[in-house]
Every structure is written in C-alpha cells, then in structure tokens.
Amino acid sequence: MADRPLPRDGIALLAGYHSPQVDVPVRLNTNESPEPPPAAFAEAVARAVRDVAWNRYPDRAATGLRARIGALHGVGPEWVFAANGSNEVLQTLCLTYGGEGRTAVTFEPTYALHAHIARLTGTAVVEAERADDFTVDLVEAERVLGDAAPDITFLCSPNNPTGVVEAEATVRTVLERAPGIVVLDEAYGQFAPWSGLTLVADDVALVVTRTYSKTWSMAAARLGYLIGPPWLVAELDKVVLPYHLDALKQAAGIAALEHAAAMEERVARIVEERARLAAELAELPVDVWPSGANFVLLRPQALDGAAVWSGLLERGVLVRDCSSWPRLAGCLRVTVGTRAEDDAFLAALSEVLE
Numbered sequence: 001m002a003d004r005p006l007p008r009d010g011i012a013l014l015a016g017y018h019s020p021q022v023d024v025p026v027r028l029n030t031n032e033s034p035e036p037p038p039a040a041f042a043e044a045v046a047r048a049v050r051d052v053a054w055n056r057y058p059d060r061a062a063t064g065l066r067a068r069i070g071a072l073h074g075v076g077p078e079w080v081f082a083a084n085g086s087n088e089v090l091q092t093l094c095l096t097y098g099g100e101g102r103t104a105v106t107f108e109p110t111y112a113l114h115a116h117i118a119r120l121t122g123t124a125v126v127e128a129e130r131a132d133d134f135t136v137d138l139v140e141a142e143r144v145l146g147d148a149a150p151d152i153t154f155l156c157s158p159n160n161p162t163g164v165v166e167a168e169a170t171v172r173t174v175l176e177r178a179p180g181i182v183v184l185d186e187a188y189g190q191f192a193p194w195s196g197l198t199l200v201a202d203d204v205a206l207v208v209t210r211t212y213s214k215t216w217s218m219a220a221a222r223l224g225y226l227i228g229p230p231w232l233v234a235e236l237d238k239v240v241l242p243y244h245l246d247a248l249k250q251a252a253g254i255a256a257l258e259h260a261a262a263m264e265e266r267v268a269r270i271v272e273e274r275a276r277l278a279a280e281l282a283e284l285p286v287d288v289w290p291s292g293a294n295f296v297l298l299r300p301q302a303l304d305g306a307a308v309w310s311g312l313l314e315r316g317v318l319v320r321d322c323s324s325w326p327r328l329a330g331c332l333r334v335t336v337g338t339r340a341e342d343d344a345f346l347a348a349l350s351e352v353l354e
C-alpha cells in the first residue's frame, strides 16, 4: 500500500475519547452504581434470554420499552426515543440536528462527549465559559446564543464532571434564548433535587436525556433514552439505524422498570452516602464542589492533582484524573461508592495528603 487512505476531514486531527481502566480493588472512576441490580432483575433477564425469538429481528420501534419508559414519566411512547446508551441518543441528536454547516454550543467544563460527538458528526462546536462556581453564566449564555445561533445547545444537570446542578431559572432562560434545540443531559438526574422533565412540552424544543447506566445499575447493558416532543422524536426515528436496539436489551430495559422501588432505594442510599463523603472531604485539605450527582469533584489544595491520583492508585483506589483537563487544573472526580469503598478512598486520600 503506497499511502494509507485518510479518514474524512476533521477525523484525523481528532483525539479519541479515553477513560483509563485499571484493575484495582476500589474503582470509583466512571460513576457506575456500586451495587448490581436486584437478583429478581437478573432472573427476569435469564427468562428473557430463553424467550427471545432469536431468528427474528427485534421490535424495530421498541414499542413495549418506549411505552414503559413513557409510563414512568407520565407520557406516551411517542415522547420517548431509546438507544444504546445515552451516548447514542446524543449521537442521533447530532446526526439529526447537527452536521455540516451547523453549530452546537457547550458550556465548559462539561461532559466531553457533547463536543466530541458533535465534532464527529461534522457539527461546529462553540465552547462557552461557565461562571467561577461552574454554573451556567446567563450573561455569557445570552452572548453566545446570540452570536453563534446554535442548532443544538447542550446543558448538563447535574453537570459532569463538576456535579453542579443548574437552577431551573437558568434552564428556562436558555430555552427562551436558544434558537435551535436544547439538550438537557440528565444522566445523573435522579440524584438531583429537581429535573427538567417538567419543562418538556410539545411547543418547546427541549429534550431531556437519561440513562440506565447509573441509577438502574445497568452500565453493562448500554441503554439510554430521551423524553421530548413527538415531532422531534419522529425525526430521530428516521436517522437511527433500523433494529438498533436488540431484543434482549429491550427486554432487560422493561424488566428493570419492574424494580423501580429497589432503584429508588439505591438512589437514596447514594445521596446519603454522598453527603457523608462530602462531609468527610470537608475535613481534609481539598476544595470540594457541591454535588447533585453520584460523584464529587475535588481539588487537593497543596499537592498536584496528578500526583494525588497516582498515590491513590498505588493504594488500590482508582478515581478520575481531571487534573490536566482545561479549566479543571488539579481536580479529581470520585464516584460515590459503597460505604466500604468510600472509606478506603478517604483513608488512602488522607495518607497521600499527609
């Protein structure tokens, strides 16, 4: 081969998205649920494996799953779009409302995949700056929404990796000013005191995205969805690949919803444990941001964040190293784990900081 064929413009220069995985006893780096789903859920999935008509394509529209998710949120199936993780939901949104000649706005720092997926789909990205407390700054929002006139505006509440919950008034203002669609990423919505789901309406260009990966303890399954107006969901249905959701995943997604009470207990436990973790961190020489999610952002005051990350790893604790990310110098993000995992993290952190 004389020359290696090149990917299309923009791809060659793009860095891939990485989240390093290391096999250690305490993994608090990817905001997963520390508990597996209830045993009854696993049994229901085992039954579903037996019952799947494996020689047939699955229900293409995932009607049953959409109806059940819709029922959970008090809307019909036509308000629900489901895909392989909320990442695929975001990708489908970008393929549908972004693309060449179109623009997306993000408020940085935020979930890196918003800008990354937008760029992968050929969408130009304009990065707006958050206020010092990491909330969306309304003056900056009005400026950027006016200047960039984005086709897609990404909000994230609670925001990853800061954990900060956006005020409802902020989301409402962005909705009024954004000329295109607004994507409110609520991957961590269940851990927060309020949800933008109440703002979804037929005459509002808002979608709220959710995932089974966190609350539903199903990161392995790759299932996410959005709630949005039916006219918008209908456009997404044109874009996503046929039969993108396999039959087993649809069954697993339905089975999980039978265990809503168990899931709510898990959320309550994590929210309680988050408060304990934050209180313990407040006793250490680290800055901590208030979190409405299942993780906490912190910054060691005297030591280099990357050095602290390595010190934790040497003690068998893996957290997310954000210390070299733009606007997050020195920061680390720790997922709320079980009490035992968090104790191991706190003990290791105290040692490293000494």
Ligand code: PMP
Residues within 6 Å of the ligand: 030, 031, 084, 085, 086, 087, 088, 111, 156, 159, 160, 185, 187, 188, 210, 211, 212, 213, 219, 222, 223, 224
């Ligand atoms: N949005 C945010 C803000 C996230 O943090 C994540 C997971 N890290 C996702 C979306 C994607 O979640 P999934 O694809 O597992 O549904």
